[in-house]
Amino acid sequence: MDGHDVVIVGGGIVGAAIAWKLSRYNLSIALVEASPELAAVVSKANGGVIHAGYDPKPGSLKARLNVRGAFQYPRLAARLGFKFNRTGSLVVGLEDTDSNYIKSLFVNGQTNGIPDLQIIYSDTIRAIVPRVNPQARVALYAPSTGVVDPFEVTLAFAENALTNGVAIFRDCPVTGITRLPDGFVVHTSRGNFRARMVVNAAGLYADEVAAMVGQTDFVIKGRLGEVLVLDKELRTQIKPVLFPIPTPHSKGIIIIPTVSGNLLVSATARMVTDKENVATTAGGVAELLRGMHKLVPDLSSSQIIRQFSGIRAVVEAPYEDFVISPAPGVKGFINAAGIQSPGIAAAPAIAEIVRDLLEDQGLELKEKTDYKPYREVPVRMQELSAPEQERLIKANPAYGQVVCRCEGITAGEIIDSIRRPLGATTIDGVKRRTRTGMGRCQGGFCQSRVLAILAQEMGKEPGEIWLEYAGSPVVTGLLKGGITHAAKAF
Secondary structure (H helix, E strand, O other): OEEEEEEEEOOOHHHHHHHHHHOOEOOOEEEEOOOOOOOOOOHHHOOOEEOOOOOOOOOOHHHHHHHHHHHHHHHHHHHHOOOOEOOOEEEEEOOHHHHHHHHHHHHHHHHHOOOOOEEEEHHHHHHHOOOOOOOOOEEEEEOOOEEOOHHHHHHHHHHHHHHOOOEEEOOOOEEEEEEEOOEEEEEEOOEEEEEEEEEEOOHHHHHHHHHOOOOOOOOEEEEEEEEEEEOHHHOOOOOOEEEOOOOOOOOOOEEEEOOOOOEEEEOOOEEEOOOOOOOOOHHHHHHHHHHHHHHOOOOOHHHEEEEEEEEEEEEOOOOOOOEEEEOOOOOOEEEEEOOOOOHHHHHHHHHHHHHHHHHHOOOOOOEOOOOOOOOOOOOOHHHOOHHHHHHHHHHOHHHHOEEEOOOOEEHHHHHHHHHOOOOOOOHHHHHHHHOOOOOOOOOOOOHHHHHHHHHHHHOOOHHHOEOOOOOOEOOOOOOOOHHHHHHHOO
């Protein structure tokens, strides 16, 4: 049975950020994630907005950690090699009466310490977004808003944590936790982990993990959000994140210019009882289109290339905030639960507060002398100059073999994504690391080729390669030996 100072349960962006933060200290840390991939549940389906912080209630954990975390993203992006775009954002009011709400958000933002907030009006709004609804009357402009890819950020945190000694176990669901006089035994499908302290960052299932040590004072409910992905041809036409006047339960249907060039229309908000059911619906698409057209009327449904959904972890009343605190009466057990919006923005700051809580519980924090703050960034052929591309192709011809035509991704990049630390083991794992299958044809051309490379690299038959989760094969047999021959090409 392995012994660790801290075991982190959950490999979404919050769990990975906590592992990254703790990796700078002389500690034995393990992170266990139930899915075959990190960021596979809540984090992957997030729009990736780094909210400025004008929305959360002043004095709340959400407000404090949103602002503190968002401030760190430019420096983190430079050190860990993930994309961060400072897009700015507009909360758009279409009626003169919306000005009162916009003014209240402005005051809220000033109280929370948001820099450079402005209230702007019709002509200025259209100067920033010419395609905005002509009825736009008033807006809150927050230049500090940004966007990231939540999966990329999660992987960057985790890879750097791994480099600095954190043990990371995927496909490793927790089945129980036993309390000991001096710590815990975390029981998993892959064996037991002895831990002095445990951090519960289990997302949708954080209440179930807390119940394993006897804490039952909070309940996690699922709020399903459906999302549309629009084609990259619109990439230069809408630059800031666009919000409507929000509803009591969500920020409404928003338009997000992603770091990859697509627009997202995100997201519906419907409470669900089945945390596993992420099916999309015709009603959800219709709601998204109504919200999209409310902000930008001339966006067309013909530009949609994909729809998907995800479930957010919502803490049931009376909680109205993140649950970041020790479990009552259970020394050494820290919850980081109920992390919905603005959880992506807040993640680095959540990691800091969890570190401090662990120290308060008796964890000794002594910084490493050999800590490595930088992450080796993957090759991104589309972002290199022609001479740089030529040099790489000469050294490794696989970088010259385009597999995904829509996104321009090469065999060399796909092989790298499999061989890197915490490498991909599934088709969707390759997809999220490289963007193969995320373009206009949605994998129609490249998926069989990705499958072939995965099978070759992992020494498996194509039918043993999963799309995402165990038991999700893409093929059940071969026709004409096509996949075998494709694999040999790389």
